[in-house]
Amino acid sequence: MIDLLQIFLSDSFWAASLRIATPLIFGVLGALMCERSGVLNLGIEGIFVVGAMMGWLVAYLTGSLWLGVIAAALSGGLFGLFHAILTVPLGLSQHVSGLGITMFATALMSFAYRTIFPQVATPPRIEPFRALDIPVLSDLPFLGPVLFQQTALTWLALAMVALVWWLMDRTALGVAIKAVGDNPDAVNAQGLSVMRLRMGAVVAGSALMALGGAFLTMSAFDAFFFGMVNGRGWICIALVIFASWQPGKALLGALLFGMFDALQVRLQTMAGAVVPGQVFLMVPYVLSIIALIIAARKADYPRALLKPWFKGQR
Amino acid sequence: MIEIVPREQPSRRLTAGVPLLAAIGSLLLAAIPLAFAGAPIIEAYGQMFTGVFGSLFSFTEMLTRATPLIFTGLAAAVAFRAKLWNIGGEGQLYLGAMAAVWVGSGMIEGPPILMVPLVLLAGAIAGGLGMLGPAVLKTRFGADEVVTSLLLNFIILIFVQMMLEGPLKDPMSLGWPQSEPIIDEAVLPQLIAKMRVHAGFLLAIGTAVVAHVIMAMTVWGLRIRAVGENAAAARHAGMPVKRIFLAVAFASGALAGIAGVSEVAGLKGYLTTDLSPGFGYTGIVVAMLAGLSPLGVVAAALFIASVFVGTDSMSRTMGVSSFLADLTVSMSLICVLLGGFFARFQIRRVRTEGAA
Numbered sequence: 031m032i033d034l035l036q037i038f039l040s041d042s043f044w045a046a047s048l049r050i051a052t053p054l055i056f057g058v059l060g061a062l063m064c065e066r067s068g069v070l071n072l073g074i075e076g077i078f079v080v081g082a083m084m085g086w087l088v089a090y091l092t093g094s095l096w097l098g099v100i101a102a103a104l105s106g107g108l109f110g111l112f113h114a115i116l117t118v119p120l121g122l123s124q125h126v127s128g129l130g131i132t133m134f135a136t137a138l139m140s141f142a143y144r145t146i147f148p149q150v151a152t153p154p155r156i157e158p159f160r161a162l163d164i165p166v167l168s169d170l171p172f173l174g175p176v177l178f179q180q181t182a183l184t185w186l187a188l189a190m191v192a193l194v195w196w197l198m199d200r201t202a203l204g205v206a207i208k209a210v211g212d213n214p215d216a217v218n219a220q221g222l223s224v225m226r227l228r229m230g231a232v233v234a235g236s237a238l239m240a241l242g243g244a245f246l247t248m249s250a251f252d253a254f255f256f257g258m259v260n261g262r263g264w265i266c267i268a269l270v271i272f273a274s275w276q277p278g279k280a281l282l283g284a285l286l287f288g289m290f291d292a293l294q295v296r297l298q299t300m301a302g303a304v305v306p307g308q309v310f311l312m313v314p315y316v317l318s319i320i321a322l323i324i325a326a327r328k329a330d331y332p333r334a335l336l337k338p339w340f341k342g343q344r
Numbered sequence: 345m346i347e348i349v350p351r352e353q354p355s356r357r358l359t360a361g362v363p364l365l366a367a368i369g370s371l372l373l374a375a376i377p378l379a380f381a382g383a384p385i386i387e388a389y390g391q392m393f394t395g396v397f398g399s400l401f402s403f404t405e406m407l408t409r410a411t412p413l414i415f416t417g418l419a420a421a422v423a424f425r426a427k428l429w430n431i432g433g434e435g436q437l438y439l440g441a442m443a444a445v446w447v448g449s450g451m452i453e454g455p456p457i458l459m460v461p462l463v464l465l466a467g468a469i470a471g472g473l474g475m476l477g478p479a480v481l482k483t484r485f486g487a488d489e490v491v492t493s494l495l496l497n498f499i500i501l502i503f504v505q506m507m508l509e510g511p512l513k514d515p516m517s518l519g520w521p522q523s524e525p526i527i528d529e530a531v532l533p534q535l536i537a538k539m540r541v542h543a544g545f546l547l548a549i550g551t552a553v554v555a556h557v558i559m560a561m562t563v564w565g566l567r568i569r570a571v572g573e574n575a576a577a578a579r580h581a582g583m584p585v586k587r588i589f590l591a592v593a594f595a596s597g598a599l600a601g602i603a604g605v606s607e608v609a610g611l612k613g614y615l616t617t618d619l620s621p622g623f624g625y626t627g628i629v630v631a632m633l634a635g636l637s638p639l640g641v642v643a644a645a646l647f648i649a650s651v652f653v654g655t656d657s658m659s660r661t662m663g664v665s666s667f668l669a670d671l672t673v674s675m676s677l678i679c680v681l682l683g684g685f686f687a688r689f690q691i692r693r694v695r696t697e698g699a700a
Contacts, residue, residue, distance in 0.1 A: 072490070116678070119348070120685050125429055125490065129628060130677040137670035138377075144665035145381045264494045271488070308506035315495045315502075319487070326487040340348065 037296050041175040046295070048180060049250070051288030053078075055187040056242030057266030058273060058280040059194050063235030064110075066198065066275055067228045068211035068334040072128025073113045074239050075263030076135030077106045081243025083139040086254045087146070089156045098156075099183070099244055106240020107233045109135050114232035118225055121338030132263070140256060153253040159183055181249045183241070188281075190238060195277040207231050211332035214339040224339050239263070261315065268318040272325040275332065283321070290317050347694045354688045362683030363633050363640065367647050370676035377671055381664045388658050395657025396650045402657065404539040408611065410642075410649035411541075412437070412620065414548035415603030416627025417634060417641040418555055419471075423596035425559065425636050426572040428479065428589060432493030433600040434624025435500035436474040440467030440601025441608045442504060445512060445523040445615045448530035448608075459530040464547075464605050471601015472594040474500065479593030483586050489593075497624065505617050514614065523615040532610035544606030548642075551599070555638035568592055600624060622670075629677045648673055 037043050057074060064071040071077075081102040089098030109131055116127040147154060159181035162168060167178040198204035210217045210227045218224050242262070247254050269287065273279035291314055298310040371389075378385050396406050416433045423430035430436075443466040448459065478492040507513075508521040516524075532543040559565035570578040571588050579585045603623060608615055630648055634640030655669035 116681065120682075122681050122685055126632060126677070126681055129431065130674060130681060133625065133629070133670070133674035134678060137667055137674045141377055141381075141665050141667035141671050144667055145377075148663070148665075261495065261498045264491060268491045268495065271491075306506050306510065308502045308509075311502045312499050315498045318495050319481075319492050322487045322491055323481060323485045326485045329486070 033300060037293065041172050043292055043296065044172075044176040045179065046292040047285060047288040048176065048184060049288070050291045051284040052180075052184045052187045053242035053245045053250070053262055054266055054269060054284040054287055055191060055281060056238050056245065057263060058269045058284055059190055059277060060235040060238035060240075060242070061266050061270040062273070062275050062277065062280055063194065063198075063207070063238065064232050065270060065335055066211045066332055067207050067231035067235075068214065068332055068337065068339075069114070069117055069228055069232050070124045070128060070267075070336055071110070071113055071131075071232060071235060071239075072125060072267070073109060073131030073135065073236065074128075074266055075259060075261070076132035076139075077109050077236050077239040078243035078246075078259040078263045079136050079139045080109055081106050081240030082247040082258060083143060083243075083254050084240070085244030086156060086247035087142075089248060090154060095156075095159055095248060098248055099186075099241065102240045102244035103237040106243070107237040110233045110236020110239075111229070113236065114229040117338070118228045118232070121340060124336050143254060143256075153255065155252045156248065158247075158252040159249040183245045183249045186241070187245075190241075191277050191281045194238075198277060208332075211334055214334055218339075218341065224341070239266075242266070265314060265318045268322045271329050272321040274325065274330060287314070287317060287321075290314075347692050349690045349692055351688060351690055355686075358683070358687035359635070362680060362687055363635055363644065366633060366676050366679035366683050369679040370672050371651075373675050373679075374668060374672045377668055378664065381668075383662050383664045388662055388664065391658035391661055392651075392654035395654040400536075401539060402653065404536060404541040406646070406649045406653045407541045407545050409653050410645040411545045411548050411610070412603040412607050412623040413626060413630050413645035413649055414545075414552060414642055415606060416600050416623050417630030417645050418552060418627075418638055419596045419599035419603070419624075420627045420631035421634060421636045421638060421641050422555060422559075422568070422599065423475075423592060424572075424631055426568045426589060426592040427575070428572075428592055428596065429490040430475050430478075430493055430593065430596045430600075431490055431628065432475060432478060432496050432597075432624070433603075433627045434620060434622060435493070435497035436471035436597045436600035437604040437607075437620050437624050438500050438504050439474040439597075439604065440471040441604030441615050441619055442507060442512070443467045443470035443601070444530075444605040444608045445526060448526045449524040449614075450527050453527065454529060456529045459527070460532065460609070463526070463530045463609055464602060467601040467605030468598035469601070471604065472598035474601065475593045475597025476590060479590050483589065501617065504615070508615065508617065512615070521617065525614045526609050530609055531613070532606065540611060542606075542610035544610035547602075547606065548645075551602070552638045552642045555599075559638055600627070603627075626673060629673050632677055632680050648676075651676075 061071060061074055084105040085098040085102030088101035089095050113127055113131045116122045117124045161179040161181060164178050168174045198208060206217060206222055206227055210224055214224045243259060246258055269283045273283045294310045294313040298307055375385050378388050396402055416437060419433050420430060444463045447466040448463040478489040481487040481492050482489045508523060512523045514522055514524040535541050535543060567583055567588050570583060571585055575585055607619055612619060626648060630641055630644045633644035651672050652669045656666050659666040
């Protein structure tokens with residue numbers, strides 16, 4: 031018990047929670063934007079890979095981290111556009127298209143990596159984002175290490191929570207995106223384009239997802255590895271239901287998740303002798319399933335989710 | 345302006361031709377990454393072809409590769425017919441393989457006539473339970489089976505690792521995490537001397553035929569399709585929709601589980617964590633290419649196995665990354681999806697008269 035208390039009182043635990051939550055914040059926000067407009071985007075796992083690879087690659091080639099971030103968002107948006115074309119104007123199965131995008135994106139990035147860097151023993155590394163060093167703030171006790179010694183991408187993620195909240199709750203565009211995911215006929219009757227709203231939301235959401243991937247190669251690590259996304263995208267799909275499609279709760283869900291994950295790493299070092307390490311490795315996935323079960327019963331899905339819409343029909 | 349108009353009847357010719365067109369289309373599209381990799385394209389295609397059809401050995405290698413894909417393809421096809429999104433084939437495959445080595449590595453000893461069915465049964469039950477879980481979570485709590493079955497893949501693979509470092513570990517393996525070998529009586533025999541293709545292939549073909557008969561000619565097949573096409577109507581017609589849904593989930597998981605048994609008992613002889621290079625996920629592509637038809641699954645699995653074996657061979661001689669195979673397979677999925685669109689819809693050009 032004392033040990034557990036010590037964990038919760040340590041600043042490194044809270045700093046780690048926020049760090050682990052960062053890619054998930056991007057991912058859940060991205061999934062939220064897509065689904066609010068009525069489009070499930072199972073391409074998320076592959077788009078994470080795209081963001082991880084493209085962000086890292088451009089940073090490696092140009093030496094500029096921020097160019098890498100922009101490249102990650104743009105290429106993620108491009109794959110989102112692909113998914114959007116297949117599912118919105120063409121109205122094809124969102125499940126199959128999303129899985130197809132994930133397989134295609136993952137294979138393409140792996141192929142590109144192997145073609146550009148044939149047979150390298152150690153993966154090429156970049157100089158990743160460094161912890162912020164803000165005068166006074168970073169030196170504060172507790173708050174300094176937890177909040178002000180994170181990398182710039184963590185702050186970008188937090189800013190995105192505010193931005194997506196503002197967009198969805200405070201602007202006419204956000205109201206239109208939410209309406210198009212609930213009742214596209216009504217939106218069409220008002221003279222707005224269902225197609226453009228949905229495609230726009232999917233492209234923007236996918237760009238956000240890719241930033242989650244970029245965090246992995248440009249902040250959490252400094253290189254690209256196969257399999258490094260490791261289900262984080264799927265976890266976001268579970269968390270967005272847990273967050274009932276609201277940006278504030280998305281942040282909360284990602285943070286809770288980050289806390290549990292940070293906790294299991296620490297418990298692992300404490301209880302490692304008794305319990306096999308793999309039990310702890312399962313925790314994130316088990317947690318996601320539990321979160322889904324808790325949320326599913328009262329989940330208020332966007333009513334037009336998964337339903338294609340064609341002009342002039344019905 | 346372009347207008348998308350649904351056809352009154354989906355074009356039969358197009359529907360039948362889509363898988364073939366998608367397969368050819370994805371092979372042609374592979375020329376783009378080949379060009380980027382700087383390989384001589386015609387020669388590369390030639391290498392891929394001889395890599396499969398060049399010798400009896402390479403051809404049987406392709407059949408060996410197709411074997412698990414037929415099972416996982418059937419698993420996906422049966423589930424998708426009932427609109428049950430089983431994306432957990434990879435995990436169920438490992439559950440089946442784990443059950444096979446648990447039962448088949450000396451726990452019980454008996455003649456082959458007993459051992460082989462026993463190992464298959466164990467794998468089928470393990471895989472079936474692996475999908476029954478997500479299906480129950482769906483019917484009880486409404487938890488989306490896409491996400492739960494996907495996440496279970498990760499949990500199961502970690503569980504396999506844990507078992508291979510613990511209770512299932514072969515004490516003779518010198519620290520390498522692998523299971524004890526399957527006893528000889530439980531091994532699926534080779535079909536041709538010195539070739540790796542094994543009885544699992546015949547079992548896969550047989551299973552596909554049985555699945556075809558069930559889907560096309562029995563009440564159960566009718567029920568599964570009815571639930572998939574319109575669950576509300578099926579319920580209205582008095583069908584036990586929930587029970588059908590759970591039964592399909594078990595059957596689908598069992599098929600994926602048998603894929604794992606077949607790999608362990610027919611090919612590898614023991615279980616490691618790299619038993620499957622994603623056969624569960626590729627099974628989804630197989631099922632879609634097959635238009636969810638069980639017999640089509642056999643053809644689609646042979647095609648995709650050819651892509652993998654051919655690309656591997658080409659990749660070895662020409663130095664192109666073997667990820668090209670995954671790329672081609674993923675493109676075939678997108679092609680078949682697009683093809684389905686053109687079978688169901690017409691694209692007409694409409695004249696814009698004044699109004700924008």
